Amino acid sequence: MNVSVVLFTADLRLHDHPPLRAASEADEVVPLFVRDRGVTDAGFAAPNRLAFLADCLHDLDAGLRDRGGRLIMRSGDVVDEVCKVAAETDAGEVHMAGDVSAYAHLREQRLRRALESQGRRLHVHDTVTTAVTPGEVTPASTDHFAVFTPYLRQWSRVPLRDAFAAPRTVRVPDGVGSEKLLSRSGLTGLSEGLASGGETEGRRRMSAWLRSGIAAYEDRHDDLAGDATSRLSPHLHFGTLSPVELVHRARRAGGPGAEAFVRQIAWRDFHRQVLAARPAASTSDYRTKHDRWRSGREAREDTEAWKEGRTGYPVVDAAMRQLRHEGWMHNRGRLLTASFLTKTLYVDWREGARHFLEFLVDGDIANNQMNWQWMAGTGTDSRPNRVLNPVTQGKRYDPDGAYVRRWVPELAEIEGPLVHEPWKLQGLDRAAVGDYPDPIIELPDGLARFKQARGLD
Template structure:
């Protein structure tokens, strides 16, 4: 075969990349292509932090391809039109792409097929590139997906994962194919000051360090807010700079309770993909409607703004929100607390919180962001939809000395120990303008429960 095209989307890597390996194996020349799709902005998926991290990933991918004799071809426009043009100019007979589950990814695949009609080129979608297992690989009997995580995890854990593929040693890109410049982080405005660097090399280095120094302690420390015992690999998984399947294999090779707990989190990621694959409307609609009549009006808008700014009067919630603003990332326990506070203490629509997270999270995507928000809001797959996370109880358990709070809420650094979690009990001069609580916790909890009972 003369030429093949590999359309990169959320799989920006060279290692364990089935579409790229298939193209290199079958064709004399390969066009590794990334299309800067303006449609991403139109549907609200564009955010400064992700744009900057994406630029890092694309630059690293281009550098890795050049080391192997190739290069990354970057174009701007509609992916279907760009691909059709390249098929015509290169004579490519196949276009390889990773399969996605979002409505946007499915629509893109449909448009690609339509664009290739009459060209003689074939679209090949590859499963288990973005996830460890294909979304439809594990199903419960006659149903199309698992609605509860535990039985899914049980069956998922028993499946055989494909072995990770190495990166191609060399490839040739048609010299006549033009490319726009690879975007640079420096050209993106409005990014969080503490945003991590992107790229496959950075991700693989973090994975190696994590396996060596962090994974053995993960089960004990993954909820420790100040200790930050998480892997911080989620942005690299989101952009496909790391392979989920390879992460599972490497974690299992490390062994131990920490590795098991980490693999369980990767399973959660696959679980959410299979839910959204079967119920794409869940990206914007309640997966399990509870009859909610979320609060609206000026008071609700004021409280939502205070939540976004990290000024709710509950230090552990505010610390999490300020970490998000500074890093474009938030500790997993912080995400749970911030989401529970918005939806079940303030009783505000989960979509408000999901949208704010998507504005800032470098690892934010429709699948995991929306499904996690629904899980916390009780409209998703949680088998205990009425659970309410008390921020004071949670803070005492997961930030017992208050170090996480003092790091992110400087107004409270003068308060020692766990007393920092209830600053309203301290003299005003120790709080430096820190606000009073937006709502009494018992009042918020009772309001939520009454609303659910009436709904």
């Protein structure tokens, strides 16, 4: 019997899965997921993502069993485990999705060499975790786009491949050993409001979003209280949804909301092509401003207040508390909190990026690090010194304060926009907010310090 292995990584689905489609041309297929020791050792196995991953693996296994197959689970060094499974089943080929991080590139190189030494072949498939392959569109002068708008123009002209249906049957060789699938039970430190994972849930959310949410997206995506974004980012991160399929279906829906949503998928691809070309940007400034970020006790105290949602700026604190509770944060909240940490408090963007990765279920190196750099002014932003005022932003994107009152219960009794400036309350009204803190810094002071540090004063 002709056997192929499909190695699932950040593509935990059956629909529109090019590696699985190619592997299924063999007589039998080994659907394999390796709980990679390298990911755990690097500190990326955060509890929220492990729980979501467990949901995804169980759902993937159920889908495979419905088709006559099952998921094979192994743990350890990914190269060693793939080679063991290939040897056990005498598989001639291994299929997997391409990825952009430095770790993913190294994993691919090691796996290719190891398999070739056994007389086997590795096939790496593009457009599994992106809509357009990183590096497919480039400017004339360099290997990647550093500005989004010209990237978007070329990205939008690329003809996308068709989305594939899920396979009807998956025949797995008899006798292939598998570990017990990862489970949520026993995991600690989970966010109380963490969403459920898995392709079934992802497709349910996608259908609901396309049916009743996408039309208003252009007008409402910054509405903090309205919560009118798709919330599909965790499913894109774990690959339970295909970005190719999402773009096709959004374009079929049509209209300004769909166009705005497709732009967000293009942003995701944009960050991946940046990181693919400049892998050091995951930890180093893409465009350095030679910042001498604050350090020491005072900076640590400010950073802890930011992490705990006790800065005294309600919209910042609301967003940080949403992060802890849900393992997710509204996109406008991400911009506000990142601007506040890096520019108002002048704390290193890497501090914020690490904290986000501790909680975000959609914690993704390309999106997380490059968005943090964008807000810190060390990334691809063409206005690197812009500073978002949390009071102004709060009044604009949470005008009646509903988002703040939802996440900062100390301020629940304050009506209207004054909830964004509780330090202006007097007498009994001020006493009613309890131990909610005064601002840890005056905004003009933070702005002046930032301008001085960047040589803008």
